[in-house]
Amino acid sequence: MLILQNITYIHQDKDLLFGNINLTVNRQDKIALIGNNGSGKSTLLKILAGLLKPAEGTVKSEDSIYYVPQIFGQFNDHTIAQALNIDKKIKALREILDGRMTEANLAELDDDWTISERSDEALSHWKLEHLDLSQRMESLSGGQKTKVFLAGILIHKPEIVLLDEPSNHLDNQSRTILYDYIRSTNNTLIVVSHDRKLLNILDTVYELSKKGISVYGGNYDFYAAQKNIEISALNETLRNKEKELRKAKEIERESLERQHKLDARGKKKQEKAGLPTIVMNTLKNNAERSTSRMKDIHAVKVDAIAHDLSQLRGALPDVDKMKMGFDNSSIHKGKILVTAENINAGYNGGLLWKTPLDFQLISGSRISIQGVNGSGKTTLIKIILGQMIPRAGVLHRTENSAVYIDQDYSLIDNSLNVYEQAQQFNSGILHEHDIKIRLNRFLFGKNDWNKQCVNLSGGEKMRLMLCCLTISNQAPDIIILDEPTNNLDIQNIEILTAAINEYQGTLLVVSHDSYFLEQINIEKVITLN
Known part of the structure; x- marks a missing residue:
């Protein structure tokens, strides 16, 4: 015990x-x-x-x-x-x-x-x-x-x-x-x-x-x-609180409009009655004080509801707060991006795989690369990216854009801060304000913009990497993920899963996490032996 x-x-x-x-x-x-x-x-x-x-x-x-x-x-x-x-x-x-x-x-x-x-x-x-x-x-x-x-x-x-x-x-x-x-x-x-x-x-x-x-x-x-039951109840409470806030603001507006009409009618009656100026000023001051008190009462109520609403939103899981927004408009499903015919890699003068590889990467497909440690998964990725030439066989690559995301998120430049890193992926279309809106979507608030990338956790680097991809003018044709869940907690894995499931291009994943592979709807497996 x-x-x-x-x-x-x-x-x-x-x-x-x-x-x-x-x-x-x-x-x-x-x-x-x-x-x-x-x-x-x-x-x-x-x-x-x-x-x-x-x-x-x-x-x-x-x-x-x-x-x-x-x-x-x-x-x-x-x-x-x-x-x-x-x-x-x-x-x-x-x-x-x-x-x-x-x-x-x-x-x-x-x-x-x-x-x-x-x-x-x-x-x-x-x-x-x-x-x-x-x-x-x-x-x-x-x-x-x-x-x-x-x-x-x-x-x-x-x-x-x-x-x-x-x-x-x-x-x-x-x-x-x-x-x-x-x-x-x-x-x-x-x-x-x-x-x-x-x-x-x-x-x-x-x-x-x-x-x-x-x-x-x-x-x-x-x-x-x-947790889903708890989150559903929280979302229902959130919706009810949003309705309550809208109703409170509507009542506030209607009450003030009604008060203004009453004040205007009262003023006309006073003018017809020919009341002395000093009396008119006194009545006017009383009306203004009454309106001010009414404003204060409604403002306190609206502020209290808004505060409750802010706390409820803060209690939402991060994955429910984020908006991904990949631009998939340039991706043409069904296009053949890579064709491998009996390819093999070199290894100590010999060949790496017992069985040569034959496969196609078709736009929109979701493929997992599987094999024991040392079976050449990273080597195959380099061949697909055109960074290595196969020792045997032929690889055909059509014009495509690919992003390789390793488990250390090496695309993130540790010498930059968060905002500077985001700007690196800006093709010039987005203004500073737009970049900061995107960063906010990925949970990087004002206090994070000057944070050095070297000090980010694995989960933060993952979110920044996803943000950078949405800042790019177009989503890449291929995203390659190499052990993407290794340094993430469950919450950040859920964020990654939600983002990947919005992406419509070709996905190539190296992972031993079978649950993650199931969640991102892997359709085909390339097995290395």
Whole structure:
């Protein structure tokens, strides 16, 4: 069992990340921990793992905990054994087997005589049998590094496992092994992930936000259905509040018009009655004060409704606030853009693919490129873009415009600020005011326009990239997405999905995220072997 009591975490700059988190995790619970980027999911996992200390509160557990971190190169200076925290045991075992059975070595080994065999079996389970424990982590791919830490579960045999984006760098084969583990294990699991297929395997969804943790008693699809109900109710309340605001403004206008007519009739009667000037001025001042009071009363009511409306709009998910507006007018569906006839790429003097590739890219089609890590997906993209020539076969390309968007959004120039980056895609048709309207549509307000692109999160870079595409005079004939969901939270994946589904051109996607591929209506798969 894992118990969190009043957990609060404050950044070094004194900003509150989350506060008063109370949570009880029972044995064999399988929990998905989700939330927007910056909500503190990874921080909370590190607190549970004992790697960070909260500003307030306590974490209690009598069970052993194992933590699989999100991989971004932070272990490059470690050997595999060091990363798995078994290097001292392995060293002690080897020295004992070499005849140096010292008290220090026996104490370090702590009767764990099977540590070497378990390590070999664990690495083999994750298809890493070719690796040596003394090998440095920097020599491994992102997927291999993740699998090293996943192998640690079999080595350490903990009761509680914390997983931070475990499927991020894994190919489909490795994801299948991960999914099978999650389904079959008796471990208690807390998983941070944007992989919705993985999230659907878990029993309960915990959503972390500024408000704390909200519990949804089901998998991700159940959570999404409940959120849709909440959003539908919010939209209905929003519509009702908009009607209320229009009605209040209408009543305000009618009341003031009626008051003006009454004042005008009263003035005519007073003039006919021949009242003295001083009396006329007094009556005029009284009428003006009455009208002013009426204006104030209506203004307060309208302002209050407008304030409520603003708060309701602020509570809408970002995907519901955005307007994409791709200009697809130049795209001609059915046009053949690329034809590949028995093409193959070169690799160490030989050919890369066992089976040559034959395919066509037809305008408006949606195609996924699939293959294990190292199968040549990026190579094929370069061939399609005309950046490489195939070693064998023929590739025919008609005149077309293509945009290649990698997972790091390298088209974004980190030396520019947000507004300058948007201007880079302006063909000269849009004025400054129009550019800023487009940026607002993609949730970049006035305070963001001077923000340096280098400081943007993955989700922000994705939104800015989409904004730049809408600023261009015409949508490209082909958009190529290379692992587009790797650095995005679920909310930003939904934004990307909505944008891509408005685009009418040719879509070519490299992704291991089967849920995302289903959502964007992939029609055909090119499989590399």
